[in-house]
Amino acid sequence: MDKNKMLKYTINEEFPILDAMSLIEENEHRSLIVLGDDDVVVGTISDGDIRKAILRGELLSTKIRNVMNLNFIFLKESNIDEANRIFAKSRIFLIPVLDEDNKIIDLIESY
């Protein structure tokens, strides 16, 4: 998968939420796809998730894995039409495309 997209839109679950905030600030898609070992997608994190976490007393050093959203929308193939339908009806801005083992093979961004 496109290396630039990976750098811009994904982050490892072991990083602190502060790092997630600065990546989100730059990517302008209000969220990130969270990866575990071997590029497996384990969750998503949005600026809203972080805001809620901070309001309930989390620190900027809290690991992403502890506040990420565990249930997320994904596609099994890079179907742009389907992705646009999802973007239109739900308030998400990134959709990971996963293989059978939840490994990320592509990522579709909203415009």
Add this chain to the structure above:
Amino acid sequence: MRRIAVITGSRGEYGYIRPIIKLIENDPDLDYELIVTNMHLLPDFGSSYREIEKDNLRISQKIPMTLAGYTNVTMAKSLAVFMLSITDTFERIKPDFILLAGDRGEQLISAIVGAHMNIPVAHIQAGELSGNVDGMSRHAITKFAHIHFASNVDASERLLKMGEEKFRVKLVGAPQLDEFRQGFFTSPEEIYYKFHLTPEEPLILLVQHPVTEESWNSGMQMEETLKAISRLKMQTLLVYPNNDAGSVMIQKSIEKHRKQFIHVERNLKREDYAGLMNVANIIVGNSSSALLEAPSFELPAVNIGRRQIGRLQGINVINVEHDSEKIEAAILKGLSKEFKQAVKGMENPYGDGDASQKIVDILKNVEIDQHLLNKTLTY
């Protein structure tokens, strides 16, 4: 007026005590001081103290105690932190009674401190067996407690055999069943909507915690279970494990082996958990709820490994080792028509729903005197 100090450290035993606190609240002769600690205060486990606040219960003291790491070492050391704080808290509150529940370390520490400070200790879910350090803690609590609330005949007999005086052992049933009796669980429609479940498909509820003395192996154990689930390809709702040693390995195993039909939840409200038991077709893993609460929903259960070993079971429970093929076969058996028929109308061996009132009556009326405070070991 009697003031009852109640200690809760996990969402598990909070279910036992909530109905009791509600009754205390409505009783002019009783008041409560709620002390909240351990997992309730940890974001990793959903900061469930907020659930307590939403229930409009008054928290007298929060005691953060848990050191990071969730290993056997940090578990033990965290208890030392708790012991320092709870002593000062009891000294400040000066309760007439300490009410404990279950088998967790913080409950044991509270019992030890209560006994030393000459405050009577009452213990819910006393005398049962559980298969790891929790089981040892439960029986240790018995030695420090003055009143033992047993949830079933098996447990009350064990308490007597442990050398406890008969007047201290009260057979009351399991209080966490009381709220279910009163229909205190989320409706099926709301459950399906909230957790994005498909009502037409069968549902597996999966809850697997680490077993403390096998914590090094907890990741592999989870893997066996997830392999079985993966082969079955059935709609599954998986609940994150508690924070015992081995928890992170289970979480990692879930991340690695999670299939796309597995829905994961970090922390569930009690009424949602009960609502899920109500709509599920089977519960799989090693949660005590498979033995205690599931019978009230006539829910088949596959109980894996040692965690619940020796605990009284109803006919809904199928026991199996950590082996994916055996787990798969057990799930299929539990889902079969014959098994479903067999559990229909079953009796819950842990009673059915008036334990809280019995417990509150005893806390209110038992004489607090030397007879209660000076324990004689009969054996």
